[in-house]
């Protein structure tokens with residue numbers, strides 16, 4: 001029987017699994033932010049507030065290919081599916097000032 005624990009929380013900005021207390025971001029009040037990792041969110045704000053969804057995908061693809069030796073096209077396919085579903089990038093974003101793109105045509109270039 002599987003439990004919810006096997007899914008684990010993920011950073012709602014970059015998709016990183018949040019396993020340890022030190023993985024989580026921190027609010028302005030010093031309390032843990034359950035939705036974001038410390039790379040994305042620190043002391044009450046996004047570390048890179050101008051980050052776009054596309055830039056985040058690129059960053060995560062680079063990270064994934066280095067960390068897991070996944071071929072780039074495969075990593076990109078996964079990230080394109082995962083990143084837009086995360087809270088930071090979905091239309092009902094937690095923060096209204098973090099540069100959420102409206103429905104951009106994804107396949108304009110391909």
Ligand SMILES: [Zn+2]
Nearest residue numbers: 011014037040
């Ligand atoms: Zn993150």
